[in-house]
Amino acid sequence: MTEREAILGFMMGERMKAALIVGTQLAMVIEGLAEHEKEGANKVFSVFLRTLYRDIGLAHKVSPQEDWAEIRRELDGGLVMVDSKVSHGAMDNLSRAISHATTISNRAMTFLKDKGLL
Numbered sequence: 001m002t003e004r005e006a007i008l009g010f011m012m013g014e015r016m017k018a019a020l021i022v023g024t025q026l027a028m029v030i031e032g033l034a035e036h037e038k039e040g041a042n043k044v045f046s047v048f049l050r051t052l053y054r055d056i057g058l059a060h061k062v063s064p065q066e067d068w069a070e071i072r073r074e075l076d077g078g079l080v081m082v083d084s085k086v087s088h089g090a091m092d093n094l095s096r097a098i099s100h101a102t103t104i105s106n107r108a109m110t111f112l113k114d115k116g117l118l
Helices: 003-031 035-062 067-083 087-114
Strands: none
Touching: 003 035, 003 067, 003 087, 035 067, 035 087, 067 087
């Protein structure tokens, strides 16, 4: 890992982690909606998750780490749940994705600390 990759990995990992936390909150909110509101909310949630999915492609290019692929796999599972209209079912996938994003950030932070850059 280079310094550039570590800086960008740390930034993208934290960004992804924050977005995934928002995603878990959205899943909880959707669960509490009335049935007639859930269809539209699920569509918006699906778009949100697909946007994160595309962002992972960029993150993987600027900071190549295998955990990005793991986040994508978890988002795939979450999207299946959302597209099946069971958004709350995506919460386990999102929690695991948060864990992978945290791993990416921690790995990059440790690298930067070891180099005296953080």
